[in-house]
Amino acid sequence: MHELSLLENVRGILEDHALKQNFRRVTKVTLEIGKLSCVEPEALRFGFDVVMKDSLAENAELIIAELAGLGVCRQCQQQIEMETLYDPCGYCGSSLVTVIQGSEMRIKDLIVI
Amino acid sequence: MCGICGCGQTNTTAKLKPVLGQRQHLLKHDHSHNDNHSERLVKVEQDLLSKNNAYAAQNRTYFQQHHIFTLNLVSSPGAGKTTLLVETIKVLKDRFPIAVIEGDQQTERDADRIRATGVPALQINTGRACHLDAHGTGHAVMELGVKDYSLLAIENVGNLVCPSSFDLGEAHKVVVLSVTEGDDKPIKYPDMFHAADLMIINKTDLLPYVDFDEARCIQYARQVNPDIQIIQLSATKGDNFSAWTDWLVENLSPQ
Ligand SMILES: Nc1nc2c(ncn2[C@@H]2O[C@H](COP(=O)(O)OP(=O)(O)OP(=O)(O)O)[C@@H](O)[C@H]2O)c(=O)[nH]1
Ligand SMILES: [Mg+2]
Ligand SMILES: [Zn+2]
Numbered sequence: 117m118h119e120l121s122l123l124e125n126v127r128g129i130l131e132d133h134a135l136k137q138n139f140r141r142v143t144k145v146t147l148e149i150g151k152l153s154c155v156e157p158e159a160l161r162f163g164f165d166v167v168m169k170d171s172l173a174e175n176a177e178l179i180i181a182e183l184a185g186l187g188v189c190r191q192c193q194q195q196i197e198m199e200t201l202y203d204p205c206g207y208c209g210s211s212l213v214t215v216i217q218g219s220e221m222r223i224k225d226l227i228v229i
Numbered sequence: 230m231c232g233i234c235g236c237g238q239t240n241t242t243a244k245l246k247p248v249l250g251q252r253q254h255l256l257k258h259d260h261s262h263n264d265n266h267s268e269r270l271v272k273v274e275q276d277l278l279s280k281n282n283a284y285a286a287q288n289r290t291y292f293q294q295h296h297i298f299t300l301n302l303v304s305s306p307g308a309g310k311t312t313l314l315v316e317t318i319k320v321l322k323d324r325f326p327i328a329v330i331e332g333d334q335q336t337e338r339d340a341d342r343i344r345a346t347g348v349p350a351l352q353i354n355t356g357r358a359c360h361l362d363a364h365g366t367g368h369a370v371m372e373l374g375v376k377d378y379s380l381l382a383i384e385n386v387g388n389l390v391c392p393s394s395f396d397l398g399e400a401h402k403v404v405v406l407s408v409t410e411g412d413d414k415p416i417k418y419p420d421m422f423h424a425a426d427l428m429i430i431n432k433t434d435l436l437p438y439v440d441f442d443e444a445r446c447i448q449y450a451r452q453v454n455p456d457i458q459i460i461q462l463s464a465t466k467g468d469n470f471s472a473w474t475d476w477l478v479e480n481l482s483p484q
């Protein structure tokens with residue numbers, strides 16, 4: 117359900133940009149989804165065609181670029197790659213890790229006509 | 230048109246229809262004109278939740294201007310959010326005004342439970358949606374007429390997944406976890422525990438009957454969110470309840 121409401125937001129943003137940037141149709145949508153965000157790329161793909169039906173992005177291609185999760189350890193200051201929000205530091209084992217990248221859910225760009 | 234957010238104004242879909250109609254027309258006649266509507270790249274760089282975030286920012290400004298201390302309570306269904314609120318109101322309602330917004334997919338039941346305490350409550354039925362959003366919250370605040378210097382508690386739909394990404398403009402997200410749900414919830418639903426500032430471990434009166442390791446639960450929660458504050462209590466039996474009401478009073482005062 118959550119992914120569907122996110123996709124409705126995507127459609128809304130496309131419609132806003134269509135007015136502001138003067139285009140009529142979207143043929144490709146590129147999203148950037150962080151690995152640590154709470155959306156499931158597969159569920160987005162699944163819902164995309166349904167939500168975009170009868171809109172300016174009907175039949176548009178969906179590209180999902182995944183952004184890696186990155187954190188900084190508060191104990192040893194090393195930067196680490198994170199697969200989950202609860203990964204401990206790979207250098208010192210501390211669980212005090214601040215997320216610095218990976219929570220993003222963005223529309224990056226569009227190909228439009 | 231809506232006074233808070235202008236949402237009743239001609240919406241974008243309505244504005245867009247003529248544009249689409251035109252396009253359909255263009256498609257019908259043959260493509261003799263050279264393809265001047267060729268493809269181009271448009272940079273967007275916009276958060277998927279940018280609309281919700283804009284409404285949330287509006288709500289937050291309103292709350293600050295009116296000294297309203299707002300909490301967004303989240304949990305799985307049945308963790309004890311409404312019970313916690315009812316008991317909190319009993320203790321604190323003579324100290325400062327309290328108002329409650331109740332989010333559930335269906336029924337007025339939780340709002341009725343709050344109203345029975347003498348505090349104003351508004352029920353939002355989200356229908357198929359599994360979370361409250363900032364736009365609906367803003368409307369509810371206006372409809373409810375929340376007093377200045379209030380505590381405003383928003384009970385979100387029982388769901389540990391979706392409400393985590395929808396900012397309502399609250400000062401803090403408070404996640405309620407009951408001991409019957411298992412001590413590994415923080416790592417099973419990390420987004421919510423990452424987003425919350427306070428975790429309440431509720432139903433501690435049931436600890437003797439369930440396998441729930443409090444220390445392990447706290448460790449998991451800190452792994453997901455090193456800064457999370459934690460209070461263990463029983464909403465029905467009242468054990469350690471004052472830790473929570475003290476937290477409220479302390480956080481409300483600097484407003
Ligand atoms: N034993 C025990 N039961 C509790 C406690 N707090 C709540 N309950 C019970 O748990 C059940 C659910 O409580 P609610 O307050 O309705 O939970 P909720 O989180 O508001 O539920 P939803 O709004 O449906 O998500 C009720 O039967 C409560 O009496 C507690 O501290 N101890
Ligand atoms: Mg409830
Ligand atoms: Zn480290």
